[in-house]
Amino acid sequence: MENRTKIALVTGGSRGLGKNSALKIAEKGLDVIITYNSNKEEANKTVTEIQALGRKAIAYQLNTKDVKSFDEFVKTVGDHLEENTGSRNIDFLINNAGTALYMPIADVTEEQLDDMVDIHFKGVFFLTQKFLPFMNDNGGIINLSSGLARFAMPGSSVYGSMKAAIDQLSKYMAKELGVRKIKVNAVAPGAIETDFGGGRTRDDKNVNAMVSNNTALGRAGLPDDIGGVVAFLCTDDAGWITAQRIEVSGGMFF
Numbered sequence: 001m002e003n004r005t006k007i008a009l010v011t012g013g014s015r016g017l018g019k020n021s022a023l024k025i026a027e028k029g030l031d032v033i034i035t036y037n038s039n040k041e042e043a044n045k046t047v048t049e050i051q052a053l054g055r056k057a058i059a060y061q062l063n064t065k066d067v068k069s070f071d072e073f074v075k076t077v078g079d080h081l082e083e084n085t086g087s088r089n090i091d092f093l094i095n096n097a098g099t100a101l102y103m104p105i106a107d108v109t110e111e112q113l114d115d116m117v118d119i120h121f122k123g124v125f126f127l128t129q130k131f132l133p134f135m136n137d138n139g140g141i142i143n144l145s146s147g148l149a150r151f152a153m154p155g156s157s158v159y160g161s162m163k164a165a166i167d168q169l170s171k172y173m174a175k176e177l178g179v180r181k182i183k184v185n186a187v188a189p190g191a192i193e194t195d196f197g198g199g200r201t202r203d204d205k206n207v208n209a210m211v212s213n214n215t216a217l218g219r220a221g222l223p224d225d226i227g228g229v230v231a232f233l234c235t236d237d238a239g240w241i242t243a244q245r246i247e248v249s250g251g252m253f254f
Helices: 016-027 040-052 067-085 110-134 157-180 196-203 205-213 223-232
Strands: 007-010 031-036 057-061 090-095 135-144 183-189 245-248
Touching: 007 016, 007 067, 016 031, 016 040, 016 090, 016 223, 031 040, 031 067, 040 057, 057 067, 067 110, 090 110, 110 135, 110 157, 135 157, 157 183, 183 223, 196 205, 223 245
Parallel strands: 007 031, 007 090, 031 057, 090 135, 135 183, 183 245
Antiparallel strands: none
């Protein structure tokens, strides 16, 4: 059993931090399942890159806002795994998928808030719940948080509040799943140069300069700054880390 290849599932793994995490996890010797919301072509490219590293990979469509689809998704993943590994179980679940919302409190609509709750909290909560019977003991769950759960930036009230909820949820998960030796941690990136939120940090020079000027290490983050930390949490070396919020922000607004 000790020689069995472990399996990680990364939501939102077709681009950005999810893709980087999936690749870094594969480099650690794990097989990877990724999900994508709409961009199947990019997801397939990621699968090809993982396979080039000598690991097995497959991509499935999943809208993490659609909780009613989770049972069928878990069954589909389980069927695939049972056929290929003899077990329906995974070892690590990385709840990464998400979208941005930049909107002043005065302008946020109920629909916008509901969407953010569904994607960033309800989706994470229930996808984890659905996978619990199919997670191996001694595995782990990594929930993506944000620096915006620690500091406040105008326009990010809803997103930042959801990520603060994820920080606390991660502690509750760690407490309840500790009996199974399942580690649960939140990884909180600072501002990262990806296409997230329309690519603001990457493409808007003023935003990038503001981030760089307020970060101890003097620049905005890159996907490579985050994926390796997520991958580390999927290794035995991180076996005594649980219930932690690990901020990876280069010292932004410390």
